Amino acid sequence: MEGVTPPPSPPLIEIEELALGYEHDGAHVAVLERLDLSIARGEFIAILGASGVGKSTLLRVLIGLAAPSAGVLRFDSRSDCAMALVFQDARLxxxxxxxxxxxxxxxxxxxxxxxxxxxxxxxxxxxxxxxxxxxxxxxxxxxxxxxxxxxxxxxxxPDVLLMDEPFSALDTPTRQRLQDDLLMLWRETGKTILFVTHDIDEAVYLADRVIALGGKPGEVRASVTIDVARPRRRGDTRLRDIASLVESKLRSD
Structure with missing residues (x-):
C-alpha cells in the first residue's frame, strides 16, 4: 500500500546469551558468557578487546569450528549465510x-x-x-x-567475511593500504564483515560499529556506532574522539 513503511529487515545474525567454556585440569574455564549481538546485512563490525577475551573464539563459533555451551545463534532464513575466515597469518x-x-x-x-x-x-x-x-x-x-x-x-x-586480526603482523604502510583495499572491496560487494582487532584506531577507521568485549569470561561491554561519513580520513578529530571513548570503556573494564 502506498505510503506504508515496509517492516525492517531481520538481522542477518542474531546472538543471544551465548556462552562457551572448556574443561581444564578438572575445572571449568568460561571463555564467553551472556554475549548478545545483532548484526545487520552488509554491516562492517569491528570486534575489539584485550588478548584472551574471546574475540577469535566468537568467530570460530560463528563459522562452526567451536560449539557454544549455551545460548542461541540465529541466522536470517532468507540467506544461506555462507562464511569464510581469514586468519592473522596467510596460511598458504x-x-x-x-x-x-x-x-x-x-x-x-x-x-x-x-x-x-x-x-x-x-x-x-x-x-x-x-x-x-x-x-x-x-x-x-x-x-x-x-x-x-x-x-x-x-x-x-561468502555472505559473511570473518577476519581475525588479518593485518596485525604487517608494517604500518602495508596495513593502511590493505585497510583501504578492504573498504573498497566491502563497498563493491556489500558483504557483511566481522573484523577482529586489538587496534582501536584500526577499528574506528574501518567499522560501522565497534563491539568492545571485556571481562573474563568475555561479554559485550560496549557497542559504539562510528557516525563519521565515508570516506574517512586518518587523524580526523572525530575518529580520535571516538577512539578515546572506546578506550575509556575498555580501560574501565
Whole structure:
C-alpha cells in the first residue's frame, strides 16, 4: 500500500546469551558468557578487546569450528549465510602456486576445474593480484600473501567475511593500504564483515560499529556506532574522539 513503511529487515545474525567454556585440569574455564549481538546485512563490525577475551573464539563459533555451551545463534532464513575466515597469518600452502591456493576452498564443491580456475582468477583480480597466479607464496611480500588469503576467502563467495586480526603482523604502510583495499572491496560487494582487532584506531577507521568485549569470561561491554561519513580520513578529530571513548570503556573494564 502506498505510503506504508515496509517492516525492517531481520538481522542477518542474531546472538543471544551465548556462552562457551572448556574443561581444564578438572575445572571449568568460561571463555564467553551472556554475549548478545545483532548484526545487520552488509554491516562492517569491528570486534575489539584485550588478548584472551574471546574475540577469535566468537568467530570460530560463528563459522562452526567451536560449539557454544549455551545460548542461541540465529541466522536470517532468507540467506544461506555462507562464511569464510581469514586468519592473522596467510596460511598458504608453500608447494602450491598462488592460483591453486586461492582455489583450495573450492575443491570439494561441484565446480569443474575450469570453473574453479575462473573463480580464483576473479578473486585475485579483486584483491589487486591479477597476473600473480603462477607465483609461489615465497615469491610474495607479506602484504601480498595476505591478499592471497583474502582472495581465497572471497573465491567461495561468502555472505559473511570473518577476519581475525588479518593485518596485525604487517608494517604500518602495508596495513593502511590493505585497510583501504578492504573498504573498497566491502563497498563493491556489500558483504557483511566481522573484523577482529586489538587496534582501536584500526577499528574506528574501518567499522560501522565497534563491539568492545571485556571481562573474563568475555561479554559485550560496549557497542559504539562510528557516525563519521565515508570516506574517512586518518587523524580526523572525530575518529580520535571516538577512539578515546572506546578506550575509556575498555580501560574501565
Amino acid at each position: 600452502l608453500p608447494w602450491r602456486r598462488v592460483e591453486a591456493n586461492v582455489a583450495l576452498g573450492l575443491e570439494k564443491t561441484k565446480l569443474s576445474k575450469e570453473q574453479r580456475r575462473v573463480r580464483a582468477v576473479e578473486a585475485l583480480r579483486g584483491v589487486g593480484l591479477e597476473g600473480f597466479g603462477e607465483r609461489f607464496p615465497h615469491q610474495l611480500s607479506g602484504g601480498q600473501r595476505q591478499r592471497v588469503a583474502l582472495a581465497r576467502a572471497l573465491a567461495v563467495r
